[in-house]
Amino acid sequence: MAPQPLIIDDFSQEHPETTIGTHWQLLSDAVMGGVSAGRMSRTTHAGRPAVRMQGQVSLENNGGFLQIAIDLAPDGGTLDASGFAGIAITVAGNGQDYGLHLRSSELTRPWQSYRMGFIAVPDWQEIRCPFSSFVPHRTEVPLNLRLLRRLGVVAIGRAFTADVAVGGLRLYAESNLP
Numbered sequence: 273m274a275p276q277p278l279i280i281d282d283f284s285q286e287h288p289e290t291t292i293g294t295h296w297q298l299l300s301d302a303v304m305g306g307v308s309a310g311r312m313s314r315t316t317h318a319g320r321p322a323v324r325m326q327g328q329v330s331l332e333n334n335g336g337f338l339q340i341a342i343d344l345a346p347d348g349g350t351l352d353a354s355g356f357a358g359i360a361i362t363v364a365g366n367g368q369d370y371g372l373h374l375r376s377s378e379l380t381r382p383w384q385s386y387r388m389g390f391i392a393v394p395d396w397q398e399i400r401c402p403f404s405s406f407v408p409h410r411t412e413v414p415l416n417l418r419l420l421r422r423l424g425v426v427a428i429g430r431a432f433t434a435d436v437a438v439g440g441l442r443l444y445a446e447s448n449l450p
Contacts, residue, residue, distance in 0.1 A: 275355045280344070280441035283321035287314035294343040296323050306335020310434060317364055318396055322437040329427050329434055338434050341424035350377050353443055354417040358402035362440035365392025370436055372401050375422040376415065384411040392436045400444065
């Protein structure tokens with residue numbers, strides 16, 4: 273029997289807390305000397321509560337990213353997502369390309385991740401991101417769904433204005449797709 277969908281965040285908690293009890297964070301390339309600048313806010317977008325990331329991605333000083341991210345388990349623990357097919361993310365944005373990045377506890381370097389891209393169009397849309405579509409980035413370690421640690425929505429790799437809102441995140445199994 274397939275598991276019921278696991279709600280990661282439905283924005284029913286006080287910002288920045290998620291439904292699973294972790295917290296949204298804004299990260300930028302400033303941690304490595306870059307000059308990208310952004311902000312994270314709790315907002316209502318087109319009638320839906322959301323977390324929103326806005327800012328300027330700059331390639332100056334070897335930079336190039338803004339990210340809103342959450343741990344997938346409290347206290348640095350891991351989430352076993354092996355019974356699920358992927359992540360469903362409800363997003364709206366400015367028509368730009370963004371990335372959904374996953375990290376497992378097996379990755380040791382901050383630049384390592386598993387990535388899948390998407391376009392955040394102006395109207396709310398749910399995008400299903402099958403785990404099989406995530407591509408390893410700067411790692412040879414295969415994605416271990418039993419050891420997921422972190423998820424990020426990332427504006428990366430080119431100079432542009434980022435504006436993306438996330439209105440829901442959940443894990444889904446093939447049998448509980450609508």
